[in-house]
Amino acid sequence: MEFGIREITSGDPVVSGLPQDWQDSLYKILFINESGCSLRVNGKKLELEPLSLVFLAKGIGIAPCKGESRIFQMLYFSQGFAARTEDELSFLLSFGPLQKSLQGYTILKLTEQYSSYYHLMVSHLEMARCNYNRAIYRDLAFNMVRQILLMGHIYLQQSEYAPVHSADNESRLVSEFRILVQKSVKRERKVSGYADQLKVSQRKLTQITKRITGRTPKELINEHLGDLEKRMLADGDRSIKQIAWDLGFRDVNNFSASFSKRFGISPKEFRKKWRL
Structure with a gap:
């Protein structure tokens, strides 16, 4: 599927139900809730802070940490889904957090005031996924993903939301x-x-x-x-x-x-x- 969102625990098999090449073919954005969680990204164990977004490019591998039970949401989508026009494709390819860096991830830490917005985004994405056979919900999914990318583009340029690493x-x-x-x-x-x-x-x-x-x-x-x-x-x-x-x-x-x-x-x- 070109778009989806799923609730998983870090200890669950992340690949269940996804295409065999999903690590290489799909972009991924993790929604870390108020509990935080740990996860292996490209083999490195990371402790992810509460209320953060983790941007992962195609080709970045993620795997569970043994014993972890905290829940997070994983949004995944293809390039074709997020780029309907040439301008949208240019934006996607120029969005650094989704282009594979040497470290492989970028974290956007949200403030407490975004807690309700965080859950609103997740609920709307779930709604779009469940009704994806209808055109209006496909448009909703596209617009929600676009909004998340635009938000990331804006806030990652501000010092208070500084990413874990910057592009070299x-x-x-x-x-x-x-x-x-x-x-x-x-x-x-x-x-x-x-x-x-x-x-x-x-x-x-x-x-x-x-x-x-x-x-x-x-x-x-x-x-x-x-x-x-x-x-x-x-x-x-x-x-x-x-x-x-x-x-x-x-x-x-x-x-x-x-x-x-x-x-x-x-x-x-x-x-x-x-x-x-």
């Missing part, structure tokens, strides 16, 4: 690379082209991207291209042939073969399934 030069380079990919992937799919734009060597870009995200630049390019293809098939009324040309494929058969190989479903079948 390498993290910024990867963020800039991902923004460039978002803007240019239709016409540029070579790592060397992005390295030239960023004024670094292809080798350096590959080393830093692999260290920060766990994936190569080429893998990130292909991932974004796949997300773009799915979004174009799901939205609008352009024919599959027109989409193939817009994405730089020589003909629709090449596009269909490439899409089917990567996703196990043809573009036509994907569009039909999405619009049911």
Whole structure:
């Protein structure tokens, strides 16, 4: 599922009911309530303070701590869910807390005055999840997630809500690379082209991207291209042939073969399934 929220204890198996690749394919935001909790993030045990939001990028691993029983909420969503337009995708990719840093997490500590708002957000997200088959609730989920990201963007820049860590030069380079990919992937799919734009060597870009995200630049390019293809098939009324040309494929058969190989479903079948 592209969006969801679940109540779990830190000692529960977090992966239950989620797709096998959820750690790599989904963004995650943890809602820590008044009790706080402990959790392992990328193998490191963290004691998470009460009333805080923990932003985790795709690729960041979380696991339970033995003996922990305190409850927290985990919101998870895909890139396609949070980015319906190019502007929304640019915002998502430039939002540092959801781009994998060397430490892997960013914590936003809320003040006591936000306690009721915290629970209101959680209850509305639960409502949206339970009624996700209805368009109005999908819009509610999208708007709630958008609001949380905007709130994080605003408050993490203020000293009283300072994050646990700030992005370093390498993290910024990867963020800039991902923004460039978002803007240019239709016409540029070579790592060397992005390295030239960023004024670094292809080798350096590959080393830093692999260290920060766990994936190569080429893998990130292909991932974004796949997300773009799915979004174009799901939205609008352009024919599959027109989409193939817009994405730089020589003909629709090449596009269909490439899409089917990567996703196990043809573009036509994907569009039909999405619009049911």
